[in-house]
Every structure is written in C-alpha cells, then in structure tokens.
Amino acid sequence: MSAATFAAVFAALYAAHTFGDHWVQTHHQACGKAASGWPGRLACARHVATLTATKLLAVAALLVFTDLTVHPAALAVGVVVDAASHYAADRRRPLAWLAEVIGKGEFFRFGAPRPGTGDAPHLGTGAYALDQSWHVAWLFIAALIIAAG
Structure with a gap:
C-alpha cells in the first residue's frame, strides 16, 4: 500500500464527505432520514446515494488529475x-444506542432541543x-481498503 495513495484518497473522501453531507444533502433528507419506517429508510438511502456519488466523483477527479491508480474492486x-456505515449512523438510533452503551x-x-420545542440552543x-467523528473514522477505514487494493 502506498502511503501517498492512502493520504490522497482519504483527503478526497473527507472533502467530498463534508461537501456532500452538508451541501448536497437535501432538506427533506436531513429532516427525514431518522424517521421510523420506510419514509425514513428511503430518505436516508437517498442521502447516502447522493453522498456516495459525491465521494466517487471526488476520487475520480483525484485519479484523473494525478498519477494515482486504485484497484476498481478495492474502490467498490x-x-x-463507507456507505453502509454512514447509513447506520444517519438512522440515528444505532448511534444513539452505541453512545448509551459506551457511556x-x-x-x-x-x-438537543428542549423537550416539547423545536428549538436548538x-x-x-x-x-x-459523535456523528461526524463516526463518519471520519469510517472514511479512514474506507481509504485504507481502497489504497490496499
């Protein structure tokens, strides 16, 4: 594994993550992705799909404009x-459960907004x-997988 490939892929994934998670995600996806049932699952899946496309575009740009190469299977x-870990965290209950379990x-x-209000102080x-640190940790793992391929 090339350290340079790992570093470049991680940087591309991180940049795409911050852009995709905040600029590409729609208001509907942001508000609905943790809802129960199929509406929530679909809103979250749509968010993860657009976020993953943003990350793939960033890695593609990296590969086009540099001399780096990655194995397509490792990229996949x-x-x-990364997408599976993002979906799990953005459904909120798994991350809330994990936070409780580890104290x-x-x-x-x-x-969080005060009970009975929609405000956020x-x-x-x-x-x-915790959500963003979870995502960045999984970006690190994804970059290791991609660079090791």
Whole structure:
C-alpha cells in the first residue's frame, strides 16, 4: 500500500464527505432520514446515494488529475463499507444506542432541543459531534481498503 495513495484518497473522501453531507444533502433528507419506517429508510438511502456519488466523483477527479491508480474492486468495497456505515449512523438510533452503551449518552444528548420545542440552543450538539467523528473514522477505514487494493 502506498502511503501517498492512502493520504490522497482519504483527503478526497473527507472533502467530498463534508461537501456532500452538508451541501448536497437535501432538506427533506436531513429532516427525514431518522424517521421510523420506510419514509425514513428511503430518505436516508437517498442521502447516502447522493453522498456516495459525491465521494466517487471526488476520487475520480483525484485519479484523473494525478498519477494515482486504485484497484476498481478495492474502490467498490471501500465505498460500500463507507456507505453502509454512514447509513447506520444517519438512522440515528444505532448511534444513539452505541453512545448509551459506551457511556456517551449524556454527551449524545448535549445541545438537543428542549423537550416539547423545536428549538436548538446552538448549532453544535453532542449527537452531531459523535456523528461526524463516526463518519471520519469510517472514511479512514474506507481509504485504507481502497489504497490496499
């Protein structure tokens, strides 16, 4: 595995993640992806699909404009692993459960809207911080898979 390939792929995935998770994701996807039942599952799947497409475009641009190459199968596996981890986290209940199990439940709830209101006292929340750190950790794993191929 080339350290340069890993670093470049990780950077491309990270840049695409921050753009795709905040700019490409629609308001409907953001508000609906944690809802119960099929409406929530579909909103989350649509978000993950557009986010994954954004990441693939970033890696494709990296490969076109540099001399790097990656094995197509490794790219496919890495992107699928990342997409599956993103879907699980964005359904919210799995990440909330994990936070409770490892003693981070109070932090997960930090900054959440007060019960019975739709307000958010500030933009940052514990749930958001844990969500984004989860995604970045899986980007690291995906980049390792892609670079190792």
